[in-house]
Amino acid sequence: MENQIIMLSLLAMTCTLAMAFEPSPLQDFCVADYTSSARVNGLACMDSKLVQAEHFTYSGFHLAGNTSNPLGFSVTPVTVAQLPGLNTLGIALVRFDYAPWGVTPIHLHPRATEIITVLEGSIQVGFVTSNPDNKLISKVLQKGDVFVFPMGLVHFQRNVGYGMLLPSLL
Template identity: 55%
Template sequence: MMRAYLVTVALCALAFSLANASDPAPLQDFCVALKAKDYSDSAVFVNGKFCKDPEQAKADDFFFKGLNKPGNTDNRVRSNVTTVNVDQIPGLNTLGISLARIDFAPYGLNPPHTHPRATEILVVLEGTLYVGFVTSNTDNRLFTKVLNKGDVFVFPIGLIHFQFNVGKTNAIAIAALSSQNAGVITIADAVFGSDPPINPDVLTKAFQLDKNVVEHLQKLF
């Protein structure tokens, strides 16, 4: 009887610890991130960043200028992501939010990628985008939608997703992310462009491709 009781208590304690494993809420108004060159003995290390003395914070720590400017889409995927996270706005540190502007040339693609630390919500400002995400390996279900100006779509945290400009004109979207530094893993870049390269035999078997094709893709990336 006592053994069963102890097991029950242990399981309850484990469940409680797992339920409370998320990032804690900030216990101050803000914690403006310092750049490495500005570290001092009084700096406080919080969630991956050193923070400046709150008395030294200024409005520019919470400000970014230039999101109205289109990004350069002259690249192989014909898209550009302008990120506004804690590296651009130090005041975002510990606040759990960031955003990005995504520019697409005609038929430009934001390739399949994931954000390991954030859910993304995207709104189309101009153009028409075909977007989608794939669920995890339980069923690999694909959710897609064609978005027009003013439409909004959500990509759940950690899932592979993409955006493709299906129109003949430029497209613009704004994405908000539930992390100060969401991270991004572009699938093709990570798999075929790793440094050092993944053994081609691994990729040949994983993707069921000819080894020459794998080696060609590794050279491209």
């Protein structure tokens, strides 16, 4: 009986260790091959011998978005469609532009954590915790500040200054 308990304990520990293991990717990168019709966890990978620096570069975040809409904000997304080197990495980049008092409405990302970096101006950010008591975590950020919105939590951003705001999201 004692041997069975020891064996079950060792088995339980082994299963726990196996479930906590995070495997490394099988390759360094997978630049999107737009010509392939195969789709497995993103687009098919381009032959790595054909990969160039341009596949990991995007130019365009220097261009301000049009904020003349009722919410006073503009979003410029950069996904694998614009930056093929993002393929299979689970990352997207976004540039937000805000008019004075512009706002990004309450929203969430069920499968992604969001990081915001304020490049200019001041912005109020916040999210609501799910445990234990739906607490609002909020702060006014200034130029150079970074804030993290945990995955799956309801959050918002709002320009609280009078000038144009140019935060960058990841």
